[in-house]
Amino acid sequence: MTDAVAFMGGTFDPIHNGHLRTALEIRELLALREVRLVPCHRPPHRETPGCSSQHRLRMVELAVTDEPGLRVDGRELRSPEPSYTVATLKSLRAELGDERPLIMVLGMDSFLGLPTWHRWQELITLAHMLVVQRPGWRFADNEPMARWVRDYQVTRPEALLEAPGGRVLIHGLTPLGISATQVRERIAAGGSPRFLIPDAVWNYIREQGLYNVKF
Ligand code: ATP
Numbered sequence: 001m002t003d004a005v006a007f008m009g010g011t012f013d014p015i016h017n018g019h020l021r022t023a024l025e026i027r028e029l030l031a032l033r034e035v036r037l038v039p040c041h042r043p044p045h046r047e048t049p050g051c052s053s054q055h056r057l058r059m060v061e062l063a064v065t066d067e068p069g070l071r072v073d074g075r076e077l078r079s080p081e082p083s084y085t086v087a088t089l090k091s092l093r094a095e096l097g098d099e100r101p102l103i104m105v106l107g108m109d110s111f112l113g114l115p116t117w118h119r120w121q122e123l124i125t126l127a128h129m130l131v132v133q134r135p136g137w138r139f140a141d142n143e144p145m146a147r148w149v150r151d152y153q154v155t156r157p158e159a160l161l162e163a164p165g166g167r168v169l170i171h172g173l174t175p176l177g178i179s180a181t182q183v184r185e186r187i188a189a190g191g192s193p194r195f196l197i198p199d200a201v202w203n204y205i206r207e208q209g210l211y212n213v214k215f
Helices: 017-028 051-062 083-096 108-112 120-126 141-150 157-161 180-188 200-208
Strands: 002-010 032-039 068-070 102-107 128-130 170-171
Touching: 002 017, 002 083, 002 157, 017 032, 017 068, 017 102, 017 128, 017 157, 032 051, 051 068, 051 200, 083 102, 083 120, 108 128, 120 128, 141 170, 157 170
Parallel strands: 002 032, 002 102, 032 068, 102 128, 128 170
Antiparallel strands: none
16 A cells, blocks of 8 residues: 555546545545545536535545445535635645655546646645546547657656656556536436446435426
C-alpha cells in the first residue's frame, strides 16, 4: 500500500458503474489506500444537474458502502461557492502536505475539455493527472491537448508514486460506455438502469422519486 491519494471529481448525477469500476481499478493499479469520490456542488462549466447535491452525495455514499478504499469526500458540497477544481486541489494539498502524491483522476472527455476550466494550467502544479480512456473519446483528435501533455506525460503507472505531482498518465482500464446522461434518460423513459448502477442507488432513486422515475 502507498500513502498516495487519488481523487475523482464529478457531478455523479447519478454515480454509475463506469465511475465505480474506474475508481476500483485505479486503486488496484497503484495499490492505493484510498480513492476519494468528490461530488461537486454547482459545476461552473456544466448544466444544472438533474437532482440536488444532497441526493447525489447520498447516492455516492450508498454506492461505496462495503467497498474498502473507496471514500466519499464531501468538501465541495460544504462550500456555498462554485467548486473550482483548482480550489479543491489546494484544499487537498493543505490536508495531505506537499510530499504525498496526489492523483486527480479524470475521464478522457473531461481531460479534452480542460482548457475551459478555471486556472486549469495550475492543476498540474498541485497534482498528477490520471486520464482514463472512455469509449467514444480520442486523445489523438485534440491537437492542443496532445501538445500540452508532452511536457508531463509518463507511461509507467508507478511514476505517479515517485513524485507529489506534475505528471500525466493516460491509461486504459476496462472500457465501460456508461454515462449518467444515459442512465437519467433510461429512467425517465421508464426503462431499468440495473447493472449500469448499483442496486442500492437504483432503490434510492425509486424511493425518492428522482429523475422522473415511473412507478
Ligand atoms: P453526464 O453524462 O451527466 O455528463 P458522466 O457520466 O460523464 O455524466 P460525471 O459525473 O460528469 O459523469 O463524471 C465524473 C468523472 O468520471 C469525469 O472525469 C468523467 O470523465 C469520468 N467518467 C464518467 N463516466 C466514465 C466512464 N464510463 N468511464 C471512465 N470515466 C468516466
